[in-house]
Structure formats: structure tokens, C-alpha cells
Amino acid sequence: MSGTSKTEIGATLTAAPLHEQVTNRISSRIADGRWPEGFVLPSEGDLAKQLGVSEGTIRRAMQALTQEGLVMRRRRTGTVVTGRAPRHSLDKWYSYYRLHARDGRLVNTETRNIEVLRGKASEVEAARLKLTPGEPVGHITRLRLFEGRPVMIDRIVLPLARLGHFPDRVEDLPQLLFKWLLEEHGLRLGALREQVTARIATEADRSLLGIEDSAPVALLDIDETAYDALNEPLMMMRHAALTDQHCYVNEVR
Known part of the structure; x- marks a missing residue:
């Protein structure tokens, strides 16, 4: 599955902190299976446009999701869902x-x-x-x-x-x-x-x-x-x- 599939992830975010909202929105999609293992996320630019936030906000969310083990960066492919369970901190x-x-x-x-x-x-x-x-x-x-x-x-x-x-x-x-x-x-x-x-x-x-x-x-x-x-x-x-x-x-x- 690739990022060219329909990936709309909800209404524009308005409240701070925005990067946490983005992180929660994406992790929820991964947790409920809508973005399964191997799914390639849209680019940071596309996500920023969908959610009405800056690419810097998306970048912070991606860093958090990577640290949790939910996604990983692959050269030439992009950001991919790993299929691992989230860390239960x-x-x-x-x-x-x-x-x-x-x-x-x-x-x-x-x-x-x-x-x-x-x-x-x-x-x-x-x-x-x-x-x-x-x-x-x-x-x-x-x-x-x-x-x-x-x-x-x-x-x-x-x-x-x-x-x-x-x-x-x-x-x-x-x-x-x-x-x-x-x-x-x-x-x-x-x-x-x-x-x-x-x-x-x-x-x-x-x-x-x-x-x-x-x-x-x-x-x-x-x-x-x-x-x-x-x-x-x-x-x-x-x-x-x-x-x-x-x-x-x-x-x-």
C-alpha cells in the first residue's frame, strides 16, 4: 500500500500543542488498522496541508512517532508504518x-x-x-x-x-x-x-x-x-x- 491511497485524516487542527495532536491523530489511525503495517505515509508537506499546520509541526510529530517505534524512515520510500505496538509509557x-x-x-x-x-x-x-x-x-x-x-x-x-x-x-x-x-x-x-x-x-x-x-x-x-x-x-x-x-x-x- 502506498501514500497515493486516500489518506484524509480529519479536520484542521486549531488548539496547541499542535504536534501532540498530530501525533495522536496519526497513532490512532495506525492503532485502529486504517494505516496498517507497510503503509507509506503522505509526505510532510501533504500532511501539513491536510491538517493546516506547518511542516515543522509535522516533523516534530514524526520524530515522536519514530521514537515510539510506530513508523520508520526508509530512503527512497518515505515514512512507513512498522506494525509494532506503541510503547506504553x-x-x-x-x-x-x-x-x-x-x-x-x-x-x-x-x-x-x-x-x-x-x-x-x-x-x-x-x-x-x-x-x-x-x-x-x-x-x-x-x-x-x-x-x-x-x-x-x-x-x-x-x-x-x-x-x-x-x-x-x-x-x-x-x-x-x-x-x-x-x-x-x-x-x-x-x-x-x-x-x-x-x-x-x-x-x-x-x-x-x-x-x-x-x-x-x-x-x-x-x-x-x-x-x-x-x-x-x-x-x-x-x-x-x-x-x-x-x-x-x-x-x-
């Missing part, structure tokens, strides 16, 4: 999640918020979040859908004492929690600890995931605690993912 947690199709492709999921509640920290929640049992916490339940099908349940607990405000309505919940914590509360992700296990879906899981078959269904549990830059817990999360068509990839470089 912490900044990617603001906009990406590591759910992959069976063939290794990183898939973009749609987030659907289901429930938001205020409550009191249980003993387990208090221990994980360094709270006293009974301190106020916020609970969020949401689904991740791929091509309209629920594939993962997110159950999230946040310590309300660390937040300036917490939504009471589902429609006011943020789509990107780490970005919301940073921009609204000044809390930056510094580390993430995961524990991965497998189990059989409960009735509550089956209801959320729309599983009607009575046969046992395996779920992958990804139990996480997120920490800030000072190693203080920000939130605890449990992701319960179906495994029939997707897998969870943890890549270290």
Missing part, C-alpha cells in the same frame, strides 16, 4: 488502554459510564488507598465496548478527600480519568501497580456484559492501584475483560 494512559485483538492490534474502545455512587471506604479499599475505613469514596462503574459489543467492565474507587469535586450524575463523568485528575485536580499519574488473575464471570458481570448463554465464561481480572508522583494512591481499579476475542498486552522496552 505512562503518558499513554491518558488516552490509551492496552486491550488488544487476538492478532496483536491495539483496539480503540468506546467508554460507556453506567453508574456513579458515593460511599464509605471498606477495609480493603481503605488499605489500598491509605484511608481510614468509613472515609468517603466515589465509585464508578463503566463498560468498554468494541464495535458496539461490551468487552470489559471497569470498577473504580477514588478517595474523595483528594478531589476538589466529584460528579453525582453519570452524564457528568469524565471519559479519561487520568486526564481529568490532572487537569481538574492537579493530580498526575506517577506509577501503576497491576495484579492479573482469571476467574468465572458472576451474575452481575454477565448482566453488564450482556451474556445470555448459561455456560461459564472466563474473565481476566486486572486489579490496579494508581499512584501519584509522591507514591500516594490516586485510585483503585478492577477491569474484568472477556478473553474470547481480546487479550491484554503488557509490553516492556
Whole structure:
């Protein structure tokens, strides 16, 4: 496949920093398979015209994509998609999640918020979040859908004492929690600890995931605690993912 194919990649960009927007726009196209392995990107000049930015902005984006391993420069050919998975540095947690199709492709999921509640920290929640049992916490339940099908349940607990405000309505919940914590509360992700296990879906899981078959269904549990830059817990999360068509990839470089 060559860069002569239709490559329109969206509306003109207007907000700063432009090179990050360009990087995200191109990496999203690579991640969802629209620009597959071996695809030759348009020239920097063509991309600049499509997006209404300078060639210098495109050049900075290409440098970032090359460092991530998503593209490579080939003499006489141009900039080519490598087919490698993106590096999962912490900044990617603001906009990406590591759910992959069976063939290794990183898939973009749609987030659907289901429930938001205020409550009191249980003993387990208090221990994980360094709270006293009974301190106020916020609970969020949401689904991740791929091509309209629920594939993962997110159950999230946040310590309300660390937040300036917490939504009471589902429609006011943020789509990107780490970005919301940073921009609204000044809390930056510094580390993430995961524990991965497998189990059989409960009735509550089956209801959320729309599983009607009575046969046992395996779920992958990804139990996480997120920490800030000072190693203080920000939130605890449990992701319960179906495994029939997707897998969870943890890549270290």
C-alpha cells in the first residue's frame, strides 16, 4: 500500500500543542488498522496541508512517532508504518488502554459510564488507598465496548478527600480519568501497580456484559492501584475483560 491511497485524516487542527495532536491523530489511525503495517505515509508537506499546520509541526510529530517505534524512515520510500505496538509509557494512559485483538492490534474502545455512587471506604479499599475505613469514596462503574459489543467492565474507587469535586450524575463523568485528575485536580499519574488473575464471570458481570448463554465464561481480572508522583494512591481499579476475542498486552522496552 502506498501514500497515493486516500489518506484524509480529519479536520484542521486549531488548539496547541499542535504536534501532540498530530501525533495522536496519526497513532490512532495506525492503532485502529486504517494505516496498517507497510503503509507509506503522505509526505510532510501533504500532511501539513491536510491538517493546516506547518511542516515543522509535522516533523516534530514524526520524530515522536519514530521514537515510539510506530513508523520508520526508509530512503527512497518515505515514512512507513512498522506494525509494532506503541510503547506504553505512562503518558499513554491518558488516552490509551492496552486491550488488544487476538492478532496483536491495539483496539480503540468506546467508554460507556453506567453508574456513579458515593460511599464509605471498606477495609480493603481503605488499605489500598491509605484511608481510614468509613472515609468517603466515589465509585464508578463503566463498560468498554468494541464495535458496539461490551468487552470489559471497569470498577473504580477514588478517595474523595483528594478531589476538589466529584460528579453525582453519570452524564457528568469524565471519559479519561487520568486526564481529568490532572487537569481538574492537579493530580498526575506517577506509577501503576497491576495484579492479573482469571476467574468465572458472576451474575452481575454477565448482566453488564450482556451474556445470555448459561455456560461459564472466563474473565481476566486486572486489579490496579494508581499512584501519584509522591507514591500516594490516586485510585483503585478492577477491569474484568472477556478473553474470547481480546487479550491484554503488557509490553516492556
